[in-house]
Amino acid sequence: MGPDHDLVLALGRADRAAFLELYRRYHSRIWRFLVRLTGSPRAAEDLFQETWVAAARHACRLREDTVLLPWLYTIARNKYRNLLRFQWLERGRGEGFRRLPSAASVLPDEATDARLRAERAARVFASLPDAHREVLLLCLGEGLTAAEAGSVLGIREAAVRKRLSRARQQLAQGLGIDEQEAP
């Protein structure tokens, strides 16, 4: 039995307290995933709401062996995909991918370099195909295993590894990192 087993059983009874516990445990991770995936906090707000409403509606149908976090990522990702299909999402994702490092902890020249690196990383990441961004976020950003990421993406574990490898190569190339070396 997984760590979420008791919670899954309670959710199956549409238990309100169980749902609030589910939200408490995982809302920050789902929010972070959606913000990084969309590159737009505004778009992420709508998707975040839709994800948790869907979770509440379908919680009563959970199987006992469900692992809740990948289940939530699956819902979030599907909501994002639905949005793309309707082409409501603005394509200027690059503007959203930016978190400037704190200037207080680095020297002025280092701060400039760090800012430039962060901006470049944001642009390169935003230019990747959706499939690559998803797998990078799930595996490297959220720490999911290949099997868990596969359950979210609806592909086999081997396919996740292959896609992750290509995504890493593309990201590394965009950032000018030699694949054989580490900075």
Next chain:
Amino acid sequence: MTDQDDWLTLCIEELLEDPLPDRVAERTLSRATGWLEPAGPQAGWRMALGRFAVPFLLLSAAAVFAADTYGTISRLFGG
């Protein structure tokens, strides 16, 4: 995990991470928990209404349509 993975993970972590606005959190919980009202007589009544209202309305509309069509056909061919 390789050193390159560590660096790429760092790049991912450098990406945008705005805090969740309180108004979004409140609205989300309000909408979501609306599907999870505690059990009781009122909840049962509401569930029954929700479950059967649409089929009942569709059947009613179909019955009205059928009756109207029958009446029209009768008038046209029955004299």
